[in-house]
Each structure stands twice: as structure tokens, then as C-alpha cells.
Amino acid sequence: MSQQAIRYSFGGDEHLFAEVAESMSLEAFFRGMEMTRVIEEAAIPGVLDICLANASFQVRFNPDLLHPDDLLTQVRSLEETVGGSRRLQTRIVEIPVLYNDPWTHETLMRFRDRHQDPDATDLEYAARINGYQEVQDFIDAHSGTPWFVSMVGFVAGLPFMFQMVDREHQLEVPKYLRPRTDTPKQTLGHGGCFGCIYSVRGAGGYQMFGVTPAPIYDPQQAMPYLQTSMVFFRAGDIVQFKPVDRETYDRILVEVEEGRFNLRIRDVSFDLDEFSADPDAYKQQLQEVLYVD
Incomplete structure (x- = not known):
């Protein structure tokens, strides 16, 4: 056709x-x-x-x-x-995320008057409208499949990501009714069918689910994975979120401050036809590539 x-x-x-x-x-x-x-x-x-x-x-x-x-x-x-x-030579990247963190929680509570559900947190609202009984079930769905970086922009280094699942399983959450004037740096956001990571602190309208300790934009290029570019993500990257606890988050922050934190990155060949034929099986193949030593 x-x-x-x-x-x-x-x-x-x-x-x-x-x-x-x-x-x-x-x-x-x-x-x-x-x-x-x-x-x-x-x-x-x-x-x-x-x-x-x-x-x-x-x-x-x-x-x-x-x-x-x-x-x-x-x-x-x-x-x-x-x-x-329909084939692409790209890379798959693991991004650690502290879901339901105190910083985005404090921020979202300051802007409840701009939200669809002032009595719920962003995660609680997102879980409910996507049919999940518990917030943890929603987090499992959010972090359980890879995401495709479809564009980078809006502000320097911000990736827009499309979840690699069947359309009927796509997580969808509307943006805030009115944008916030503040969003913590490296916040994991979601608006419509798109996920994102706010590369810098600033205004925003996406729902806030957590924060990553990993810098994705740094003009100083302090991290090993930013040596070739101050902007980490590029279109075609595949992202796998990894939930971490507060202790792990704090440990990674120390490594970031000392300039020695590195991301887990693997080269991968992506085939759109194979993915479309069986998304679940292909997801497992991608995850196996990421975690092979």
C-alpha cells in the first residue's frame, strides 16, 4: 500500500x-x-x-x-x-528514576489549583485515569517497557519519548489545565501520549512522576557520557527507565557531583517490522541487550 x-x-x-x-x-x-x-x-x-x-x-x-x-x-x-x-542502528539507555520523589511532590502541591484533580497527586491522577488501582501498578507500567526518543527540543536537551507498546496499552495523561511556573530539573514528565525529561528547571505543563539524578544536558560536559556533546539524547534513542530508591538516588548524586557517574548504554539494531509483529517479545530482546555484560 x-x-x-x-x-x-x-x-x-x-x-x-x-x-x-x-x-x-x-x-x-x-x-x-x-x-x-x-x-x-x-x-x-x-x-x-x-x-x-x-x-x-x-x-x-x-x-x-x-x-x-x-x-x-x-x-x-x-x-x-x-x-x-524500517531499520535503525541506535542505542538503548538505562535512566534511573526516583518515582514519587519529594521535590516534584512539593512542586506539584504548590500548583494544585492548575490541575484537573486538586485532591490527588499527579501519579495518583495518572494511575486512576489509566485504569490502575494502585500508584505502584502505574509505575510498573511506566517503567516496564522501553520508550523511543522521537525528538529533542523545546528547551536544550529535552527528549520527547513515545512508549513502545500497543496503542491500546499506551499511557495517556493530559497536561495541566494551566502551565506551572516551576518544574525541578531532570523531572520525569508526561503529557498526552508523550513522556519527557525536563533538562533544566523552568516552567512546564506535563504531569510530574519522578526525577532522575542523571544530568542529560550540561554545557560543562562533566559526565563521561556527555564528553562528545552537552546534549545527551538524540532522536532514535531507546530509553529504559529503572526505578531506584532514595538511597540509590543519593549515591548516584554523589557520583554525579564527583564527575564519575556513567549511564548504562548499549548499541542496538532496531527493526520496526519485528517490533510491530510482537511488541512484548521485542521488548524483552531490547532489555536483554541492555543488561548483557
């Missing part, structure tokens, strides 16, 4: 926006990722930046060097060459 044509539109004088699909899916993400790759490889004179998003991408160009219609013609021509690659 042929793929639906990508829908293009211009944003101002310098941007070409491409909508791959109206809703997020791994299929849409893979197609957008392949399109941004072929556009980058084409090295079109006048193209300044190519930005991949969840189910879309955007091209920034210099209109003095490249006429918008000429860019659109070339991008559409490249679209015809894209074969629909």
Missing part, C-alpha cells in the same frame, strides 16, 4: 514545514527521520537547518539563496526516492 503524501506548508519567509502524519506513530517517525536524512545528504545550497519532530519536520533556509518554490520542488523530489526504511 502506498504511503500518504507528506503535506507541506511555509512558515514565514524562511521555513518549510512538512507534516508526515496527523498523529504520532513509530511509522510516521521513521518516515520523518528518513526524510530529514536524505535532505541533509542532498546538501541543498541555501538550507540552513533541518529539524525533526514527532510526526513532522521543518527546514530552515535562506530565501536570498534558495527560492521557496525551488526548495519545495527539491524536497518533494527527494520524497519520491525515500524507500521506507
